Amino acid sequence: MPEPVLSIRGLRKAFGAHVVLGGIDLDIAVGSIVGLLGPNGSGKSTLLDTVTGFVPKDAGRIELDGRAIESLDPGAISRRGLVRTFQLPRMPARMSVREVMLAAERSGSGLADALLGRRAPSALAVDGLLERLLLTPVAEQPASAISGGQKKLLSIAMALANRPRLLCLDEPTAGVHPNLRQEIMALLRDANAQGVTLVVVEHDMAFIRGLCPRCVVLDRGELIADCAPDDLADHPRVVEAYLGRAGARAARKAA
Ligand SMILES: Nc1ncnc2c1ncn2[C@@H]1O[C@H](COP(=O)(O)OP(=O)(O)O)[C@@H](O)[C@H]1O
Ligand SMILES: [Mg+2]
Incomplete structure (x- = not known):
């Protein structure tokens, strides 16, 4: 495997007696796109939360580009290039969509770049992203005050404006109009072509197939599969995770 941008070893997290992550080992290759799947409640968001420093982990080692990040706060982790979006994005009440984008662009050093003359003024990049996601x-x-789907789009645009090297997206298309899913996919592909590594939590299998050559599946705190999306349907533990034992038996009989 090419050098990992993110390396996770023995990551554990429990809420009380409920073990949500039971010792996860996972490498994400630099430049790759990885789908993170699993039934509701399987720990996908908690995995992103612990890796990005929003929720303290119980144990484990997390390295970004070979450097430990587990003692850093979310802001410091984001400044190192690991940025994430949330399943339910929250937006500041007193800022317009454009102001939010400009703030994200500034905190991602876009303004410094612009001042140094390395690229066009940041407002242009912000306008381009807004236009592309139909947020103009x-x-x-x-x-x-915008819709849930529009907040989702805005949160993706904000994350990209931060210039991540590794971007983790928590259900980027949930609540988004189907017409816009293709646009999100194209935007993420472009970001990847420019070198952004992506981890995508998503339930829409067409979206996963279109975007992710590799996917990993979480179930009850364990990684149970690591394969191409097309191989998931033949994976007994994945079928069982989604359908339960009885459902998996029924599906085998029907096949
Ligand atoms: N802050 C919390 N306190 C207690 N339990 C939590 C907390 N966050 C998540 N959980 C529990 O951890 C499990 C995994 O949740 P989550 O990571 O959100 O799953 P997923 O994103 O795969 O749907 C669920 O059972 C959820 O109820
Ligand atoms: Mg979740």
């Missing part, structure tokens, strides 16, 4: 018509509205 709501650009002057409060970010907290």
Whole structure:
């Protein structure tokens, strides 16, 4: 495997007696796109939360580009290039969509780049991202007042404006109009072509197939599969995780 941008070893997290991550080992190759799947409650968001420093882990080692990040806070982790989006994005109440984007662009050093003359002024990049995600018509509205799907799009645009090297997306298309899913996929592909490694939590299998050559599946705190999306349907533990034992037996009989 090419050099991992992210390396996770023995990652454990429990909420009380409920073990949500039971010792996860996972490497994400630099430049890759990896789908992170699993039934509801299997620990996908908790995995992103612990890796990005939003939730303290119980044990384990997490390295970004070979350097330990497990003692860093979320802001420091983001400045090192590991950025994430949330399943339910929250937006500041008093800022417009455009202001939120400009703030994200500035915190990602876009302004410094612009001042140093390395690229066009950041407002242009912000306008381009807003246009591409069909957010131009709501650009002057409060970010907290747009629809759930639009917040999702805005959160992806904000994350990209931060110039991540590794971007983890938690259900990027949930609640987004189906017409826009292709646009999100194209945007993520472009980001990847420019060198951004992606980890995508997603339930839409067409989206996963279209974007991710590799996917890993979580179930009850364990990684139970690591394969191409097309091989998932033949994976007994994956079928069982989604359908339960009885369902898996029924599916085998029907096949
Ligand atoms: N802060 C929390 N306190 C207690 N239990 C939690 C907390 N966050 C998540 N959980 C539990 O951990 C399990 C995994 O949740 P989550 O990581 O959100 O799953 P997924 O994203 O795969 O749907 C669920 O059973 C959930 O109820
Ligand atoms: Mg989740």
